[in-house]
Amino acid sequence: MSETIFGDLSGVREGLAKVEYLADDGIASVVYLAERLGKPVLIEGPAGTGKTELAKSVAAMSGARLIRLQCYEGLDEAKALYEWNYKKQLLRIQADRGVDAEHEDWVELQDDIFQDEFLLTRPLLEAISAEDQVVLLIDEVDRVEIETEALLLEILSDYQVSIPELGTIMASQIPLVFLTSNNTRELSEALKRRCLFLHIDYPDLEREKQIVLTKVEGISENLAEQIARVVRSVRQLELKKAPSVSETLDWARTLVLLGIESIDVEQAKQTLHILLKYQSDIEKAAKELTVEA
Amino acid sequence: MLDLLSGFVGELRNAGLPVSLTENLDAMEAVKHIPIEDRDAFKYALAATLVKNEQHWRAFETVFEVYFSLRGPEYNVGDPDGNGEFDPESLEEWMSQQMQGMGGRGGGQDMSPEEIAEMLFRALLNADEAMMAAMARAAVTQFAGMEPGRPVGGTYYLYRTLRNLDLDGMLERLVDESAQRYEGELTPLAERLEREEFENRIEQLKREIEAEIRRRLVADRGVEAMAKTLRKPLPEDVDFMHASREEMANIRKAIQPLTRKLAARLARKRKHKRRGPLDFRATVRRSLSYGGVPAEPRFRHPRPNKPELIVVADISGSVAAFARFTLHLVYALQNQFSKVRSFVFIDGIDEVTHMFQNEEDITNAVHRVNTEADVVWVDGHSDYGHAFGVFWENFGKDVNAKSTMMFLGDARNNYHSTNAWVLKECQKRARSVFWLNPEPRSYWDTGDSVITEYSTYTDGVFECRNLRQLEGFVDNLA
Ligand SMILES: Nc1ncnc2c1ncn2[C@@H]1O[C@H](COP(=O)(O)OP(=O)(O)OP(=O)(O)O)[C@@H](O)[C@H]1O
Ligand SMILES: [Mg+2]
Numbered sequence: 001m002s003e004t005i006f007g008d009l010s011g012v013r014e015g016l017a018k019v020e021y022l023a024d025d026g027i028a029s030v031v032y033l034a035e036r037l038g039k040p041v042l043i044e045g046p047a048g049t050g051k052t053e054l055a056k057s058v059a060a061m062s063g064a065r066l067i068r069l070q071c072y073e074g075l076d077e078a079k080a081l082y083e084w085n086y087k088k089q090l091l092r093i094q095a096d097r098g099v100d101a102e103h104e105d106w107v108e109l110q111d112d113i114f115q116d117e118f119l120l121t122r123p124l125l126e127a128i129s130a131e132d133q134v135v136l137l138i139d140e141v142d143r144v145e146i147e148t149e150a151l152l153l154e155i156l157s158d159y160q161v162s163i164p165e166l167g168t169i170m171a172s173q174i175p176l177v178f179l180t181s182n183n184t185r186e187l188s189e190a191l192k193r194r195c196l197f198l199h200i201d202y203p204d205l206e207r208e209k210q211i212v213l214t215k216v217e218g219i220s221e222n223l224a225e226q227i228a229r230v231v232r233s234v235r236q237l238e239l240k241k242a243p244s245v246s247e248t249l250d251w252a253r254t255l256v257l258l259g260i261e262s263i264d265v266e267q268a269k270q271t272l273h274i275l276l277k278y279q280s281d282i283e284k285a286a287k288e289l290t291v292e293a
Numbered sequence: 294m295l296d297l298l299s300g301f302v303g304e305l306r307n308a309g310l311p312v313s314l315t316e317n318l319d320a321m322e323a324v325k326h327i328p329i330e331d332r333d334a335f336k337y338a339l340a341a342t343l344v345k346n347e348q349h350w351r352a353f354e355t356v357f358e359v360y361f362s363l364r365g366p367e368y369n370v371g372d373p374d375g376n377g378e379f380d381p382e383s384l385e386e387w388m389s390q391q392m393q394g395m396g397g398r399g400g401g402q403d404m405s406p407e408e409i410a411e412m413l414f415r416a417l418l419n420a421d422e423a424m425m426a427a428m429a430r431a432a433v434t435q436f437a438g439m440e441p442g443r444p445v446g447g448t449y450y451l452y453r454t455l456r457n458l459d460l461d462g463m464l465e466r467l468v469d470e471s472a473q474r475y476e477g478e479l480t481p482l483a484e485r486l487e488r489e490e491f492e493n494r495i496e497q498l499k500r501e502i503e504a505e506i507r508r509r510l511v512a513d514r515g516v517e518a519m520a521k522t523l524r525k526p527l528p529e530d531v532d533f534m535h536a537s538r539e540e541m542a543n544i545r546k547a548i549q550p551l552t553r554k555l556a557a558r559l560a561r562k563r564k565h566k567r568r569g570p571l572d573f574r575a576t577v578r579r580s581l582s583y584g585g586v587p588a589e590p591r592f593r594h595p596r597p598n599k600p601e602l603i604v605v606a607d608i609s610g611s612v613a614a615f616a617r618f619t620l621h622l623v624y625a626l627q628n629q630f631s632k633v634r635s636f637v638f639i640d641g642i643d644e645v646t647h648m649f650q651n652e653e654d655i656t657n658a659v660h661r662v663n664t665e666a667d668v669v670w671v672d673g674h675s676d677y678g679h680a681f682g683v684f685w686e687n688f689g690k691d692v693n694a695k696s697t698m699m700f701l702g703d704a705r706n707n708y709h710s711t712n713a714w715v716l717k718e719c720q721k722r723a724r725s726v727f728w729l730n731p732e733p734r735s736y737w738d739t740g741d742s743v744i745t746e747y748s749t750y751t752d753g754v755f756e757c758r759n760l761r762q763l764e765g766f767v768d769n770l771a
Contacts, residue, residue, distance in 0.1 A: 009327075009334055029327070029337035036326040037319070044347060087588040094586060185554050186764075192345040193315055199347040205493075229486040238542075238656070264480045289482065 006035055006062070021050070021057035022203075022210050030198040031058060040156050040177035042141075042195035047182060048244025049200045052139055055178035059135035064176070067130070068137045069123035071144045077151055081161060083120045089113040114165040124152075128161055128171045135176045142181040146188065152179075153191050203245065205232050211245060216252045226263050227252050230289070231275070237288055239281045251275045265289055295321065301360045304520045305343060308352045309527045312343050319343075332361070348528045348547065359520045362508040404431055406457065413458070417467055417494050425494070429501035432458055437506060441513050446522070450506045451499075460495050467491045529761040533618040533731055544618060547760050548625045551767055556629040558770040559602070559697055601632040601695045603723075605684065607702030608668065609639040609675040615731035619701050620659045624649050634691070637662060638680035641670035644688070675705055677743070678712035685715045692722045700728040700751070704737075704744035711743050716750035726750065729757035729766065 006012045013028040023031070031054070034041045043051045059066035069080055077083075092113055121129070127136040138152065155161060159171035179195065181187060203211060209228040212219060227248065235242045243251075251274045260267055269286045276282045302317050320342040327338045336357055344353045404412075409431050416424035433439070436457035437450040468488050472479065479487065511519045526532075528547065531540045575591035604623050608616040627633045627649045634646045648661040670679060692698065698719055720726045728751045730737065730744060737744045748754040755766045 009331065025333045026337045026340075029334045030341045032334075033323050033326060033338055033341060037322060039319070041341075042345075090586050090588045183550055185550065185557065189311075189345075193313055195345075196319075196341040197345045198341060199350065205490075226483065226486065229490065230482075233486065233489055262480065263482060265482045268482065289485075 006032055008032075015061040016054075016057050019057045019060040020214050021053060021061075022207055022214060023054075024203065024207055027054065027198065027200065030196055034176060034196055037196070038174045040179060040195045041198055042187070042192060043178060043180045043198045043200055044183050045200035046202065046242065046244065048246040049202060050245055051180040051200055052137065054200070055135060055137040055139075055180070058176060058178070059137075062133065062135070062176075064133035064135045065130070066135050066137060067123050067127045067175075068139060071138065071140045071142075071148075073143050073145070075144050075148055077148070079122055080124050080148065080151065081122050081155075082125045082163060083122065084114070084165075085118045085120050089118050092118075116166075119163075119166070124155055125161055125169070127175050127177075128155070128159060129169055130175065131172060133173070133175075135178065138177065138179040140182060141179045141191075142184045142187060149188055149191055153188070153194060156191075156194055202235060202242070205229065208232075208245065208248060212248065212252045215249055216256060219252060219256050220261065223255065223261060223263070224252070227255065230263065230268060234275065234285050234288075237281075237284055239276070239284065240278045241276070241281065243275045247275050247277075294324070297360070298324070300516075301339075301356065302343065304356050304360065304517075305353065307520070308356055308524050309530065310344065310349050310352060316343050316345075335361075348543070352525070352527055355523050355525075356520060358504065358507060359511055359516055359523060362504075362511045404435065406435065409435060410458070410463070413498075414463060414466060417463065417491065417498065418470060420494060422497075425498050426501050429498060429505050433502060433505045433509070439506070439509055439513075447503070447506050447510055450510075451503055454502055454506070455499065460498075464488070464491055464495060529764070530759050532758050534614045534758065536614065536618075541617065544760060545621050548618075548621055548763075549628075551760070551764060552622065552625040552629045554764075555626070555767045555770070558767060559630075601634075601697065602626060602630045603634050603636070603692065603696050603698045605636045605638065605642075605698065605700050607639070607675065607677070608637045608662070608666075609673075609702075611675060611703055611705050615701075615703075617659075618731075620662060622701075624652075624658055634688075636684060636688070637666050637668055638677075638684075639668040639670075639673055640676035640679055641668050642680040642683050643667040674707050675702075676709045677702070677704060677706045677747075678710045681712045681715040685712075685718060689715075689718065692719055694722065694724055696723040698723045698726045700726070700747070701731075701757075702728075703730055703732045703742060704728075704747055705741050706743050708741050711746045713743075713746045713750060716747050720750045720752075725752045727752060727766075728754040729763075730754055731758055732756070733758065 006015060009028060009032050012032045013023050016023045016028070016031075030041055033039070043054065045051055055068075056066055058064075093109065123136070127134050141149070141152065144152075156177060159174055160168055162168040179191075202208070205228050208231065209221075209224045212224040212227055213221065216224070231243055231248050231251075251271060254271055254274050255263065255267070258267070258271075268289055272282045272285055276285060298321055299317075302312050302320070305312050320339055323338040323342045324335060327334050329335070336354075339357065340350070340353055344350060409428060412424065413428045413432070415421070416428055432454050433450070436454045438453060439450055468484075468491060471487050471491075472484065507519070507523075528540070528543045531544065533544065536544060572591045576587050576589070579589045579591055580587040604626065606616065606619045606623065608619065623633075623635045623645075627635065627646070634644065635649060636642055636644050643666045645662050645666050648665065649658050652658040652661075670676065670683075700716075716726065728744075728748060732742070734756045736742065744754060753769075755762065755769075757763050757766060
């Protein structure tokens with residue numbers, strides 16, 4: 001893999017900032033190491049804190065193609081790796097029969113239907129066989145069953161895939177791989193050992209403010225600061241679901257649309273439903289904000 | 294460097310972190326790519342390779358701070374502000390430079406308490422982190438009264454330092470000053486947020502002071518001794534019965550994913566066949582678009598089979614701390630399972646399912662259970678026998694082949710009769726019966742504990758004193 005994608009450590013941060021992703025030291029260090037060591041990164045953390053976005057941004061900054069495998073319960077090899085297009089194969093068999101029903105050479109036919117033409121390439125195989133620079137995002141890996149996780153592990157260990165009918169396909173380059181997890185279940189120790197681990201938590205005040213300033217058009221520094229402060233304050237409450245970065249951004253956009261320059265308690269209360277999703281959380285936060293210092 | 298790293302990894306293992314050989318090697322490889330003077334990056338590189346569980350971050354950080362707080366030339370891991378040499382003279386020198394920068398007040402060999410307070414005030418007001426760190430050092434020098442070899446803990450020095458700094462008074466001064474700056478134009482909300490911001494900075498200062506004290510203690514006592522003093526159980530090993538508030542909050546957070554896992558385990562038996570049986574008709578219908586070739590077999594949907602859970606929990610005084618945890622577990626379970634029925638008991642028993650239902654706030658639910666549940670029959674001392682008897686009488690008919698039952702309690706029965714036959718009946722009818730006991734196994738069946746009488750009729754009694762054990766229980770459900 002080329003040694004020059006990121007330059008040095010600060011290059012990672014700057015590169016990400018250019019594509020509007022604001023990384024902290026932890027994030028930048030791990031991305032940098034991932035490239036240096038050629039190791040996959042397992043990203044964990046609360047919802048909406050920029051896990052998926054990080055993989056996308058790394059692809060964007062390095063000009064690589066993003067290949068995404070969205071995981072879900074029941075995802076299997078056929079959907080993750082490859083599958084023979086058996087409909088097409090069947091139709092070919094049918095067609096062959098029609099033309100030349102007399103000498104059906106099974107061996108020939110078999111050779112015929114196990115060709116690239118009949119192979120449906122799924123994200124994992126696509127990433128491995130890519131000739132160009134790719135970033136592989138395996139999103140929400142905690143949703144797959146343990147068997148599928150084993151398949152992932154195998155691929156992440158060797159970066160090769162063997163297809164019985166075609167032989168072994170080896171990666172011509174080790175792609176950067178990001179796996180995200182919302183921690184709905186414990187991943188296997190083996191998978192964790194294979195990966196660098198990155199926990200992305202809610203950003204601190206300054207970084208959240210910068211994210212807001214970067215992503216929300218027409219917002220003033222003053223408002224961004226206030227928003228970040230309110231959000232920090234709300235996150236300290238014991239809530240069913242704390243506001244995520246995406247929710248902070250939604251709220252910020254709303255306030256800008258409403259033409260608000262400086263938030264007062266009433267406005268905050270009226271727009272809290274954008275920041276918080278549960279009625280009980282909204283009530284709790286409203287009460288909390290009303291109490292004077 | 295290799296020695297230092299292996300010492301570090303050894304200490305992580307002492308603290309209970311599971312560091313494998315590969316991870317150890319990865320860490321050594323990783324630090325080769327990190328500029329040595331970048332202390333933060335160094336820390337993150339080690340964390341990314343050695344710590345694969347967010348719950349372990351705290352423990353990691355403590356060990357890291359101890360191990361890499363002595364930045365002698367042989368270690369060479371720089372301080373964030375490049376100025377952490379533990380040399381009083383250069384510190385003085387640097388501070389006097391800082392002070393001159395602050396407006397010409399030279400000298401500063403011996404800062405008076407007033408001067409420290411004043412400079413700290415400015416630093417906090419302007420969020421000047423370098424100055425805050427410098428003042429943290431000055432304050433420790435001035436107020437902590439640290440003496441080499443003195444066998445007192447860090448908290449004592451921290452207390453002495455903080456008492457002298459009067460940070461509460463400082464906070465008020467900061468708030469007043471800022472109100473003046475804005476000439477009373479701050480809305481009440483903005484004012485409140487401003488106060489929170491100062492509180493945050495003061496918290497940061499406290500951490501800085503703590504770190505400074507720790508550094509000096511490490512210098513005095515050595516890395517190993519300090520690492521040992523600071524060692525704490527990992528979150529998964531914290532005993533439910535003795536958890537502090539903060540630890541309890543951690544435990545609560547961890548319960549949610551565990552119950553999800555539990556739900557998945559209990560549902561799995563029926564689910565591993567993702568597809569139902571072949572749907573012959575649909576397949577034929579589909580085949581029409583392929584000229585009669587059944588190219589796309591269709592399957593019936595598997596019938597979703599929701600497991601039912603019946604939880605029976607002791608909330609008596611002997612397990613009061615455990616009961617706090619239990620109620621959170623029950624709450625989390627009710628979010629996971631469509632059908633959970635919850636019962637709590639002391640010497641009487643009451644169904645509390647409805648108190649958890651549609652209750653978005655766990656605190657309210659717990660409050661309702663504690664105030665409304667009718668669990669006292671005679672004197673409010675545990676009587677498992679009576680509680681179970683009443684349970685069977687009123688709800689026994691609801692236990693059936695779909696039910697999984699979970700009993701939670703220490704089985705300390707105050708020498709009442711056990712009515713173990715209730716468990717026997719439950720086991721006959723239910724799919725499975727489990728018991729979680731918050732007491733150490735060695736206490737079982739001592740004194741008034743009658744756990745074995747009950748355990749005969751269960752599919753297993755599990756010691757459940759901490760998250761690790763709870764997780765083990767969940768994992769073992771076949
Ligand atoms: N550091 C950041 N810089 C810029 N934008 C960010 C950052 N972090 C989060 N965001 C914004 O927050 C939104 C949510 O991020 P993302 O979808 O990546 O979250 P996630 O962690 O993958 O969440 P989930 O767990 O729900 O999948 C994105 O639209 C992104 O714009
Ligand atoms: Mg995501």
